[in-house]
Amino acid sequence: MAPTRREFLIIAGLSAIGAACPPLARIVAAKAKAPEVRAGLPGTPGSMSALKAKRWAMVVDAKRCIDDCQDCIAACHYVHNVPAIGNTKHEVKWIWPERFENIFPEESHTHIPDAMGKQLMPVLCNHCDNPPCVRVCPTGATFRRSDGIVMMDSHRCIGCKICMAACPYGARSINFMDPRPFIRKLNLDFPTRTKGVVEKCNFCEERLAKGLLPACVMACEQKAMVFGDAEDPNSKVRQILDKEFSIRRRPELGTNPQVYYIL
Amino acid sequence: MLEKALTGSNRYYGCVAILLAFFGMGVYFYLHELEFGLAVTGMSRDVSWGLYISQFTFLVGIAASAVMVVLPYYLHDYKAFGRITVLGEFLAIAAVIMCVTFIFVNLGQPARVLYVMFYPSLTSVLFWDMVVVSVYLVLNMITGWTVLSSVKEGVPPPAWVKPFIYLSIPWAFSIHTVTAFIYAGMPGRSFWLTAIMAPRFLAAAFASGPALLILLCFVLKRFGGFDAGKKAIDALATIVTYALIISIFFVLVELWTVFYSQVPDDMEHYRFLFRGLEGYNTIAHWMTVSVISAVIALVLLINPRTRKKESFLAIACVAVFFSLWIEKGLGLLVTGFTPSPMGHVTRYMPTGPEVAIAIGIWAMGFLIVTVLYKIFLAVREAEDL
Numbered sequence: 001m002a003p004t005r006r007e008f009l010i011i012a013g014l015s016a017i018g019a020a021c022p023p024l025a026r027i028v029a030a031k032a033k034a035p036e037v038r039a040g041l042p043g044t045p046g047s048m049s050a051l052k053a054k055r056w057a058m059v060v061d062a063k064r065c066i067d068d069c070q071d072c073i074a075a076c077h078y079v080h081n082v083p084a085i086g087n088t089k090h091e092v093k094w095i096w097p098e099r100f101e102n103i104f105p106e107e108s109h110t111h112i113p114d115a116m117g118k119q120l121m122p123v124l125c126n127h128c129d130n131p132p133c134v135r136v137c138p139t140g141a142t143f144r145r146s147d148g149i150v151m152m153d154s155h156r157c158i159g160c161k162i163c164m165a166a167c168p169y170g171a172r173s174i175n176f177m178d179p180r181p182f183i184r185k186l187n188l189d190f191p192t193r194t195k196g197v198v199e200k201c202n203f204c205e206e207r208l209a210k211g212l213l214p215a216c217v218m219a220c221e222q223k224a225m226v227f228g229d230a231e232d233p234n235s236k237v238r239q240i241l242d243k244e245f246s247i248r249r250r251p252e253l254g255t256n257p258q259v260y261y262i263l
Numbered sequence: 264m265l266e267k268a269l270t271g272s273n274r275y276y277g278c279v280a281i282l283l284a285f286f287g288m289g290v291y292f293y294l295h296e297l298e299f300g301l302a303v304t305g306m307s308r309d310v311s312w313g314l315y316i317s318q319f320t321f322l323v324g325i326a327a328s329a330v331m332v333v334l335p336y337y338l339h340d341y342k343a344f345g346r347i348t349v350l351g352e353f354l355a356i357a358a359v360i361m362c363v364t365f366i367f368v369n370l371g372q373p374a375r376v377l378y379v380m381f382y383p384s385l386t387s388v389l390f391w392d393m394v395v396v397s398v399y400l401v402l403n404m405i406t407g408w409t410v411l412s413s414v415k416e417g418v419p420p421p422a423w424v425k426p427f428i429y430l431s432i433p434w435a436f437s438i439h440t441v442t443a444f445i446y447a448g449m450p451g452r453s454f455w456l457t458a459i460m461a462p463r464f465l466a467a468a469f470a471s472g473p474a475l476l477i478l479l480c481f482v483l484k485r486f487g488g489f490d491a492g493k494k495a496i497d498a499l500a501t502i503v504t505y506a507l508i509i510s511i512f513f514v515l516v517e518l519w520t521v522f523y524s525q526v527p528d529d530m531e532h533y534r535f536l537f538r539g540l541e542g543y544n545t546i547a548h549w550m551t552v553s554v555i556s557a558v559i560a561l562v563l564l565i566n567p568r569t570r571k572k573e574s575f576l577a578i579a580c581v582a583v584f585f586s587l588w589i590e591k592g593l594g595l596l597v598t599g600f601t602p603s604p605m606g607h608v609t610r611y612m613p614t615g616p617e618v619a620i621a622i623g624i625w626a627m628g629f630l631i632v633t634v635l636y637k638i639f640l641a642v643r644e645a646e647d648l
Contacts, residue, residue, distance in 0.1 A: 137387055
């Protein structure tokens with residue numbers, strides 16, 4: 001039987017309210033589903049071999065780093081299917097070399113030994129405790145996990161690029177074009193991205209979930225990169241930080257970056 | 264009333280056809296961008312915003328400036344603006360639609376644009392900007408259309424529309440303030456990290472917006488048989504004059520702080536803006552043009568004899584608009600990214616497709632203005648008969 005005018009209006013009205021409140025519906029649905037979804041993901045509470053920390057952090061010992069070596073970059077960019085675009089304007093990079101004077105411009109002066117001022121060392125996302133990129137993102141596509149890792153959800157990213165403007169470390173890249181043709185060797189264990197989304201270092205959260213240290217740390221034969229829990233006094237990271245003087249990039253901005261450099 | 268846009272002179276049809284052609288060109292190149300990605304633009308990893316966001320920023324100002332006719336008329340009962348408040352509101356409608364479109368074409372994943380509403384992030388200024396700009400569009404549609412409808416019926420505007428009009432006044436300030444906050448809240452970009460950004464934006468908006476409105480009134484007088492009235496034009500010119508002076512003052516205040524304090528990072532950006540860095544001085548050349556235009560406009564506007572003469576006023580308004588379009592457009596935007604936080608200088612030059620898309624959006628905006636003003640004229644004509 002066809003609905004009466006009155007019934008039709010009620011249904012139409014309720015539909016309109018429903019359409020206008022998807023966030024509400026989503027919250028309700030997420031609350032209902034949350035436990036089993038979380039339990040099913042590797043690396044989250046419940047899985048066996050995952051590496052866990054209260055606060056993941058990295059130490060880069062620049063004294064050990066060799067100028068021409070690109071091992072950490074090659075390893076990272078392979079495991080994460082980072083495309084080799086080949087031009088600086090559109091390149092995508094998660095970890096890359098910069099000179100001391102560019103990484104620490106405020107510490108740079110004319111009497112710094114030339115070897116140090118020109119030395120290359122790796123830079124990457126600092127996984128800030130107070131990340132400006134997360135603050136500015138209009139969709140929550142980039143977010144901070146409770147263990148400190150600043151993550152990217154490529155499916156949520158709309159490509160507005162405000163995070164790239166907000167990041168004081170230039171750690172973020174957008175896929176100006178379809179990245180897939182530019183991936184040299186495909187790693188089937190990690191997703192590729194599509195054009196128009198932003199990406200960056202994820203502290204190898206997918207490897208931590210499997211009990212593996214980050215690819216760059218493992219690849220470095222000089223042991224110039226150390227990864228661990230900054231909240232755990234017995235971690236390797238803390239053993240170094242408690243002993244040696246370390247600096248961080250632009251700490252005056254209040255972002256509380258978690259990549260420490262020893263020079 | 265919409266039917267009034269369908270009939271008109273050959274000149275009107277010709278104008279619409281030309282604007283549609285430019286809009287079509289923009290659509291064609293946008294489809295290109297949609298297929299190949301943002302690589303077809305001049306944007307880069309270091310200069311990750313470009314022409315699109317600069318036009319967005321400038322046009323939010325044009326939209327907000329409608330308040331410069333609405334406020335005097337409704338809050339101070341300044342009668343001379345009675346005939347042109349609707350023109351201001353219609354201009355705001357066109358400007359806001361252009362803003363939204365510029366944001367849209369800047370997205371890497373445009374199909375996901377509604378995620379901003381589906382997954383609102385309350386700490387994001389961009390989210391709030393989308394909210395205030397959308398509401399401002401609706402407010403101006405309601406008030407502009409309702410007021411014009413009452414003109415058509417020959418009755419005073421209904422009482423229910425008044426609250427919307429009053430709300431639109433603070434709302435106009437809010438849209439440009441929030442837009443300034445997009446820039447002024449970024450810790451790593453010292454060029455934008457200044458509390459005067461929002462006041463500067465508003466001052467520039469209240470100069471460039473009314474300047475455009477004066478020019479549009481001149482066009483309507485010449486081709487549409489509608490005279491805004493000398494008093495209204497004089498008052499608008501006074502607003503443009505003061506706003507331009509304040510706008511220039513704000514920039515000088517910035518320059519003093521930066522160059523007297525001599526903080527290197529801050530100075531580098533201004534050096535780039537006015538002189539260029541590492542041989543990249545395209546923006547600096549444009550800024551020279553901007554400064555010269557501003558000086559010409561200032562001279563013509565401050566002198567009452569030239570300000571009150573239509574021909575000189577028209578030149579002054581073009582100069583104001585052009586000067587601020589450069590300063591608040593690519594000047595403000597590209598300089599924030601140059602040098603990059605790591606001290607690198609990456610050249611930004613909009614590409615052909617990027618410019619074509621931007622022209623297409625401007626054509627769309629002018630098309631909306633043309634159609635809305637045509638309706639306005641038709642209603643006014645019928646009223647005057």
